[in-house]
Amino acid sequence: MDVPASNRLADRMQRGDVFAPRCPSREVLKHVTSTWGVLILIGLRGGTLRFSELRRKVAGVSERMLAQTLQQLEGDGLLVRRSYPVVPPHVEYSLTPLGEEAAVRVEALTDWIEDRLPSLVKT
Amino acid sequence: MDVPASNRLADRMQRGDVFAPRCPSREVLKHVTSTWGVLILIGLRGGTLRFSELRRKVAGVSERMLAQTLQQLEGDGLLVRRSYPVVPPHVEYSLTPLGEEAAVRVEALTDWIEDRLPSLVKT
DNA sequence: ATCCATACTTACTCCGATGTATGTACTTAC
DNA sequence: GTAAGTACATACATCGGAGTAAGTATGGAT
Known part of the structure; x- marks a missing residue:
């Protein structure tokens, strides 16, 4: 055809x-x-998190990559940043409805990989 | 807790x-x-393809990246390579049942992105 | 004799993704 | 006074993903 x-x-x-x-x-x-995009989206499915909380949850991210990836996802409209003018700084991140939809699909993929890992050939 | x-x-x-x-x-x-992993998995959902067919379908891949990514996915057990000892060479690639499962989930994500693109903030 | 098609491999290169280290501004705790 | 916590920004270095070009082996077409 x-x-x-x-x-x-x-x-x-x-x-x-x-x-x-x-x-x-x-x-x-x-x-x-992206490596960190995947983990951030999934990490935020549990609800709103602060920068440092997210950093602990997504073990292994550097502050640099966390900040950068958050900005990308925010630019795509997948999450929102709320900052409170207090000291020490307080900033919260949460998924938008759109981000939630994306996160669901990303998690479906990672869940599947985790489940099927034993079936996959060893590296 | x-x-x-x-x-x-x-x-x-x-x-x-x-x-x-x-x-x-x-x-x-x-x-x-990965960039090409995504496209190869989706590209093979339509059925078995030869190397050069896949290269045409996944527009923009270099032979180098196509070969390399195919080897990775084969190593993960997501696709199989069948080669026929004829000349010119004839090699076919197709998804394994496992690869099909992965491809479905990857495609669910890309389909969603394509659908929601207009809702996403312009870059 | 030369070119083309096939399915790669190898060498070389480039650039973006990522890590490390440091700075900032302010406050609380020691 | 000094360290720690908070949410980053910035400079520098590195490493791997990715592109380009060329080579390989073979047979058929021109």
Whole structure:
């Protein structure tokens, strides 16, 4: 069968198509599937967390990567940052409804991997 | 509340826990969520494909990255490689049942991103 | 004789993802 | 006075993901 007209690159990019290298969806995908993006999304499913709480929950993140990844996900509209002008600083992060939807799907993948790990060939 | 004993690092790694930095599940996760890993898994959902067919379907991959990512996913038991001793070479790749399960979840995520792209803040 | 197609591998290179270390501003605790 | 906690920013170094180009082996087409 032939390729339908709606498969043209421009159309696919407007709809959102990860197969189109320059589609913005690739950016979001990159953020969401990044090492720390995955863990932050899942970590926040339990509810709102402060920066340092999240840092403890997502063991192994550096402050640098945590801050950076949080900004990316915030820019994508997947989480919100609320800061309170007190001292010491108090900043809270929580998923948006959109972020919750993304997190559910990411967690479905990681849960599956964790479950099936024994079936997967040893590295 | 305290951390239960089953949350000890060693236990979490045996079960498979992406939050444990040295758990093998992190390796699999890395392969599956890599730029080309994602696209290859989805690309193969349509059925068996040859190397060059896959290369055309997953637009933008270099031969180098395609070969390398295929080897990773094969090592994880997510796809199988069948080669026929003919000339010119003929090699087929297809998902294993395990790979199909993974691909479904990966595609659920990418489908969601494609759908919700308009809702996501512009970069 | 030369080119093309196939499925890679290898060498070289580049850039972005990530880690480390340090700084900041303020307060509480010792 | 000095250390610790908080939420970052910034500079520097590193490492691996990723692209490019070329090579390999073979046979058929031109």
